[in-house]
Amino acid sequence: MKCNSLYIGTAVPNRVFSEWGKYSDVVTKSFNCFTPENEMKPDALLDGEGSRAALPESYTHAKIRFLSCEPIIKTAISTGAKVRLHTLVWHSQTPDWFFTEDYTDGGALVGRDVMLCRMESYIHDVLSYFIDNYPDLIYAVDVVNEAFDRDAGDDSGVRRKNNKWYATVGDDYYYQALRFAKKYSDGKFGLFYNDYACMYKPDMILSNLKNARDEGLIDGIGMQSHLTVGENLGLYFDAMKKFADAGYELQVTELDIGIKEKSKENLRLQAEYYGKIADGIASLKASGTNITALTVWGISDALSWRHGEYPLLFDENLLPKPAYFEFFPKLCGI
Ligand code: XIL
DSSP states (O other), X not given: OEETTEEEEEEEOHXXXXXHHHHHHHXXXXXXXXXXXXXXXXXXXXXXXXXXHTTTTTTTSOOBOOXXXXXXXXXXXXXXXXXXXXXXXXXXXXXXXXXXXTSXXXXXXXXXXXXXXXXXXXXXXXXXXXHHXXXXXXXXXXXXXXXXXXXXXXXXXXXXXXXXXXXHTOTTHHHHHHHHHHHHHXXXXXXXXXXXXXXXXXXXXXXXXXXXXXXXXXXEEEEOOEEETTSOHHHHHHHHHHXXXXXXXXXXXXXXXXXXXXXXXXXXXXXXXXXHHHHHHHHHHHTTOOEEEEEESOXXXXXXXXXXXXXXXXXXXXXXXXXXXXXXXXXXTO
16 A cells, blocks of 8 residues: 555564465455564675685675575565565574674674674675665665663663673664664665654754764664554654754654553553554655555464564454554545
């Protein structure tokens, strides 16, 4: 579905493509872009064995492979859907060996210069693969994911805890990633910073991204939007406005809205909440805010990473939930 010039996406894991007959109708009727749920993350693309075997030549240039991306690429092309490249630089789902001297999990960490070379070659190789082979497929790239967190961060909020990018490159690792992405994206796709709980930290995000923004290294901010019914939507839309006022393109990248238990009343409240999100986005969009895409983080409750919270638009039988009937009409002005 493409409504009000907004791309509407869903996160799709490879197991959906292996049972495509079961899902194709639901997916293609409601969505026109896909985010691979895990298949384009560094732990899916980086090839540990290949990198170790190729040492010392691979020391600054780890090996990667794109096998995990084949199902989404094939289906996106055959259905005309666009794909979000999620994600290049993240503290999570990135193998420990990538940061060490000998490419083993227990090895000593490399220093800043080596890790910057590995970051540059990784970003170069992934972006070039898509530019060279599928030039029209990717509509946006999550260059950096989740780099700012008050509790897990340093004085500026840059995530230090459990973050090997911080441990090796240092507190400007997110800026360096944006710099390399800009260098190798050839103006082909929107370059995004993507984060959770954006509504609670918009100023921290904006101040940390300011240099990159001033230098033209970033296009937009992805608001993940893993929400729970009842969370303060005033804060949510205020954050959106702040980002838009600072000149960023906006995309909602991972929307899901949890409820505690699956009662009729909770499903109704969830529908109402989905409806308010849709209304808010449609009216911001109508008043000129640069929101270009909205992705729901999964298809059905059964597939959701938060499946105990029933957070999506389709139930376990792939039937539309009350939320579906509030969400799409309001979002698309039908
Ligand atoms: C989640 C996936 O949905 C899970 O399947 C996986 O086990 C962990 O990651 N923020 C992100 C997403 O940017 O990539 C995460 O996806 C959810 C939180």
